[in-house]
Amino acid sequence: MRNKGIYNLLLLLILGVSLPGWARKHRIVLPSAYDQTSFVVNEDSTVSFCYCGPGKRVSVLGDFQYSGKDSTRYNDMRTRKIKMHRGSDGCFHATTKQLVPETYTYCFRVNGKRKPDPYNNDTAWQMMHKWNIVSVGGTPQADLYLQPEIQGQLIQTKWYDRAENIYRRVNIYLPAGYSAPSLEGRDGERFFPVLYLLHGINGYEGSWSERGRVIQIIENLIACDSIAPMIVVMPDCNTGVHEDRPSHHTIWNNVWHYPRLCRDHSLEHALEDLMQYIDATYRVSDQRYIAGFSSGARIAANIVNRYPDKFQAVGLFSPVIYKEQIPQKSQISNHKSQISYHIYMGRSDMFINNGRRFHKRLTKSGIDHFYMENEGAHTWRNWRFYLTDFLERL
Numbered sequence: 001m002r003n004k005g006i007y008n009l010l011l012l013l014i015l016g017v018s019l020p021g022w023a024r025k026h027r028i029v030l031p032s033a034y035d036q037t038s039f040v041v042n043e044d045s046t047v048s049f050c051y052c053g054p055g056k057r058v059s060v061l062g063d064f065q066y067s068g069k070d071s072t073r074y075n076d077m078r079t080r081k082i083k084m085h086r087g088s089d090g091c092f093h094a095t096t097k098q099l100v101p102e103t104y105t106y107c108f109r110v111n112g113k114r115k116p117d118p119y120n121n122d123t124a125w126q127m128m129h130k131w132n133i134v135s136v137g138g139t140p141q142a143d144l145y146l147q148p149e150i151q152g153q154l155i156q157t158k159w160y161d162r163a164e165n166i167y168r169r170v171n172i173y174l175p176a177g178y179s180a181p182s183l184e185g186r187d188g189e190r191f192f193p194v195l196y197l198l199h200g201i202n203g204y205e206g207s208w209s210e211r212g213r214v215i216q217i218i219e220n221l222i223a224c225d226s227i228a229p230m231i232v233v234m235p236d237c238n239t240g241v242h243e244d245r246p247s248h249h250t251i252w253n254n255v256w257h258y259p260r261l262c263r264d265h266s267l268e269h270a271l272e273d274l275m276q277y278i279d280a281t282y283r284v285s286d287q288r289y290i291a292g293f294s295s296g297a298r299i300a301a302n303i304v305n306r307y308p309d310k311f312q313a314v315g316l317f318s319p320v321i322y323k324e325q326i327p328q329k330s331q332i333s334n335h336k337s338q339i340s341y342h343i344y345m346g347r348s349d350m351f352i353n354n355g356r357r358f359h360k361r362l363t364k365s366g367i368d369h370f371y372m373e374n375e376g377a378h379t380w381r382n383w384r385f386y387l388t389d390f391l392e393r394l
Contacts, residue, residue, distance in 0.1 A: 038118075038119040058108060124207075124211045151176035172232070172233055178231075193231070198237050199237055205234050217384065235270075313339065313341075327365075342389075344390075347373055
């Protein structure tokens, strides 16, 4: 028993000496230079990353290949892995090449497995994976994405879709000052324009506020008096919606049911219920706009065809659009408001011919509209630019 007591005492002494050193070596504490964030955007437009967790093989994976040029069709969607090296502080470090001012997504890879950045709460879901976001400023367009603190309010709620007998998710942005009284409205209340913003086949109700940076864009445009404060409604336009299942996991279900969606217009019926809910719940004015990208543009075009007297403008960003969505000249002219069509296409977009045909058919039908082509493909880098241009033209 005496020998056992001596053995336990020696063991405690050894642990007392070794454990503090082991804890100091493995604890996750960022270097003070990073000020509780895992990346630093440098003055030369490079980004330095820092990872201070356990691991032997660590790298940062991001869409850093983007060069601002239209060199290949998918150049701005490719990801690049940058190896990180352990520094004298015990953390892993890496610095990118000089980046074009834009918004980028990234994550860490630790021992071959994806790991979101635990110190960066600016995230987005894409293709069933969670990515972190870092923005590099330096141009007027890129600087729109940099507003650090949102002044308005983002509400996450649901509305009832009668046709499908389900509750659908919707994110609603209310601008700063929404609750403040104003003499401009009835009974001292102020009424705001409303923009319905639709995602594509690989998106969900959070896509525009995350990857699209819509709140930062709108609040910066409001701050410089480029646009008036407005309400933004971003609904879930997915099929097979389940209240207990994340809607950003439904891309394959959307692809499978896409032919049916083009025929039965179930999502267009759902948006009818959404508009009634918004009108009854929020102080919206008679100024209504709608926009969407990819398959969301097709839904937006169908909606304005069904309700030409409810919308003043429609934005079609990289639209997957067909002859069915072409409005009739008489259909528009018979209503009190003239709908303004805005169509945007990237020259390397896989659906460029859809947009060009739609542009020619509108021209042939004598329907006045705005059409723009620019460099780039079917990507968020273009859709953010299209949204900005669309808002300023309103």
